[in-house]
Amino acid sequence: MSEWQPVIGLEIHVQLKTRTKMFCRCENVRGEEPNTRTCPVCLAHPGALPVLNGQAVEWAILLGQALGCAIAKRSLFHRKNYFYPDLPKGYQISQYDQPICGEGRFVVPRENDQLEVGIVRVHLEEDAAKTVHVGGTAGRIQGAETSLVDFNRGGTPLVEIVTAPDLHNADDARLFLQLLRQTVVELGISDAEMEKGSLRCDANVSVRKLGEEGFRTKTELKNMNSFMFVARGIEAEVERQIGVYEGGGAVEQETLHFDPQSGKISSLRSKEEAHDYRYFPEPDLVAVEPDAAMIDAQASQLPEQPATRLRRLETTFGLSFYDAQVLNGSPAMVALFEAIVEAGVDAKASANVLQNQFSAAGVDPTAVDAGELAKVIEARETLPRETFTTALAHSGDADFAAAPYLEDAAVSDTAELGPLVDAILEANPDLVNAFRAGIEGLLGFFVGQVMKETQGKADPRVVNELVREKLSG
């Protein structure tokens, strides 16, 4: 098996959360009553014309910039013709040979190196309507008793991201996809939820012998709706293709479906059944020629990318790759982390508390006064566990202050505890002698006395050491 190298490229569709649809003024929302967000344009009534959503263009450019893509000075929409009930015009308005964003490169940090994935293009298109086929086999249109169409989704904006075949195993594909998702979400342009279909991934998969030039026949795995299924689907397909070659066969070019329940791969359509989309330039829209000043302005407002931030957490704060990765999952958490470190708390400890106890408390990191939380974390070793947990749980409250919790802090100051220990030893000379004669169990008694005197606020470890020191002195 090891002499085979998988070659994987991804095509990712991201649903943009613009206020309105791609080419009409219908609201772009999910979960509403079917066919309540429609108009003559998205229902393809005769004579209706598309008008491009400017926000979608800006966001596609923003995404392109985040993926290091060249932004096209002039880009075109094309008609992609195919006949299906989810496509009322009989064609999808998409982009073809002049996409809005051209080649780019996306870097995915790994523990000891990084994964570099070429981006072939990013383009805009409209989503199809949602179809539900009732009766017949497995939700397919063939043989269905009834096909229902909900046009609410029809005409909502999508960006499609196409990667180069630079991925060589399923884990890398998943890693790439996860970071891409995070990037999209942080740009605020999509919810990018795979389970809900606002992020969809198809994979082009082939295998070749290690060192072999060129590519062998690829297959396309359609619509895997979780990160895990993407990885499992790719693994299953790689294994299948290797099996085909090792059995002396040849891989056929086809479109496949991965069933996560059974782990089985089945064919959706063969090369012969492939559509001829008859692309041609959409005459109802004019070319998109984004203003250079707008492109520059957007580039300058681009937030720090998750990948860059991850490396910064490692280098600036000395966090391990693992810690940095966990923390990096939330930019708000990273911001809180930075503020706490700024307030003087040790970075490693801050990261540790944030990703464990703080996360467990479920507090919104943006609601927290970092200065106050820093005081609590600083005092973490002297606070009773319960006090510490309670403090973290309330750290997002509007009037949160560290002071009341710090009153519970253990007294660990030897200058304060020293005279107290001296007094207790002086009051019990017999027991002191007994201890010095070898009855070491008496140590607990002295410590207990100190704790009693301090109403439990003394740091038992400090007291322990202090008592031992004075008894042996």
Place this chain on the structure above:
Amino acid sequence: MTIDTLSLTAEAAQTLLGAGEITAGELARAYADAIAERDPEIHAYLRQGDSPDGESGEGVPIAVKDCISTKGLETTAASKILAGYVPLYDATVVERCRDAGMPVLGKTNLDEFAMGSSTENSAYGPSRNPWDLDRVPGGSSGGSAAAVAGGLAPWALGSDTGGSIKQPAALCGIVGLRPTYGTVSRYGVIAFASSLDQVGPMAKTVRDCALLYEVLAGRDRNDSTTVELPEPVTIPTADSLNGVRLGVPKELNDAEGIEPGVKASVEAAITLADSLGADVEETSLPRSVEYGLACYYLIAPAEASANLSRYDGVRYGHRASEPSDLSEMYERSRWEGFGAEPRRRIMLGTYALSAGYYDAFYGQAQRVRTLIRNEHAEAFERYDALLSPTSPTVAFPLGARTADPIAMYVADLLTIPSCMAGLPGLSIPCGLSEGLPVGLQIVGPQFSENRLLQIGHALETALAFDVVPERLR
């Protein structure tokens, strides 16, 4: 007072309304009476619109070609596939007419989906030429032309893809303006070939056309291909052509198939232009005329093949009864709904866009189109306008060309080149040949409507053509 709808111009009607000499209701009733009297033999209308009660607008009423959407009023594009389709919205041009107070007299006949040059391709029977009921009115806006010529409407909306305003205007002895592509909104106009379709006015006089064009023109936010006019529309007053440079392209004036009577009539008009002070010169558009028609019959069907995909019987229009499944419903609805010409063009266009053929057909046609555009632009460095016959022939007898699609296509030979270049063109009646009207085509550079209207008005005044058909005088 009695209203003679045969001779009344829209401008004169406006004056009478303005002076309070007639009411909008009286005017509308006069047209309703004329329609009741003469439309049974002319068949200009597919159906009547607003009731003539004077309630639907204080202005001069208008006839609307049936490929233009009218809210609440059935709109079929003369196709069975749209039988019963009632638009939910007004086309922008209709909205603008309504805003100007113009009641809609009715919907006029056309070749199915505007595909044709005689209205014989209408699924609802042909219209007849008011000058000779055995002859065609031209097409595809034949119903609008016949309505105006027959005194059944003071003015009308036509649409033009490759000559569909100018050619029927010529054959019916009226004036028609095809505006610069992008000056009049296509929103709500049932698409035939989107990169060529353009709505324009049809009326008895050049000034009427100018008045209507003023209502129609200007950017529409629902049609991305529209632009703001570089200068406001002026109502022409010129009676001299002093200093106007007119080119007479020999390929358009000596083309094979131009009838001698047509040629003589146009030559006389050109001589008249010269005597009105114009500088007239012979010129040449060699490639535009040689390749124009072939190029048009690749681009227009290609776009049509996509535009007509939406008619599937699902959301509106004709649906086959009792289909056994979805595929059969699609196939039979389309088969039953589309006439021979749309079918032919869907096939042609689908083929021209198919994988492996695209570059040789559609791609090549687009390159030739650029060539035609450039050739015209060069000509307009030397001339303000180009003159030629609008149609090679006068109105031909019903049925004369129905068996031969190519013979029918040649009817647009002289109008197609400037349409391919997106240029404005005016057709005015310039005389009779064999007792039938001859049209003079005046083509100008982009946005030269004001100049074309001035030239047209000066010539029209000097020609003193009587627009009332001889048999109806």
